[in-house]
Amino acid sequence: MSYYERHVFFCLNQRTNGEGSCADHNAQAAFDHCKSRVKQLGLAGKGGVRVNKAGCLDRCAGGPVAVVYPEDVWYSWVDQGDIDEIVESHLRDGQVVERLVLPDNVGR
Numbered sequence: 001m002s003y004y005e006r007h008v009f010f011c012l013n014q015r016t017n018g019e020g021s022c023a024d025h026n027a028q029a030a031f032d033h034c035k036s037r038v039k040q041l042g043l044a045g046k047g048g049v050r051v052n053k054a055g056c057l058d059r060c061a062g063g064p065v066a067v068v069y070p071e072d073v074w075y076s077w078v079d080q081g082d083i084d085e086i087v088e089s090h091l092r093d094g095q096v097v098e099r100l101v102l103p104d105n106v107g108r
């Protein structure tokens with residue numbers, strides 16, 4: 001059995017060389033909101049959900065991006081409502097939010 005039921009990694013990378021990066025799309029705010037909602041819903045911790053920061057996940061063209069394991073589902077989003085939907089549908093209820101899934105062909 002896994003220590004966490006689900007583990008989410010948010011790319012918070014900020015590039016300074018002029019190339020786009022997730023931090024240009026409010027990734028920190030989405031991360032903070034996700035972490036806060038997971039706690040509010042009592043999902044955080046062992047046997048539950050862990051939300052972690054990550055550096056570049058090399059899928060920058062789809063930024064902002066996050067990945068949920070163990071399902072290996074990649075998401076991109078527009079606003080906090082999208083994050084709420086990911087938290088409640090996928091992280092809590094195990095239902096992937098298909099409309100926010102990052103297409104497989106999006107890379108760097």
Ligand code: FES
Binds near residue numbers: 021056
């Ligand atoms: S900057 Fe976020 S995936 Fe590369």
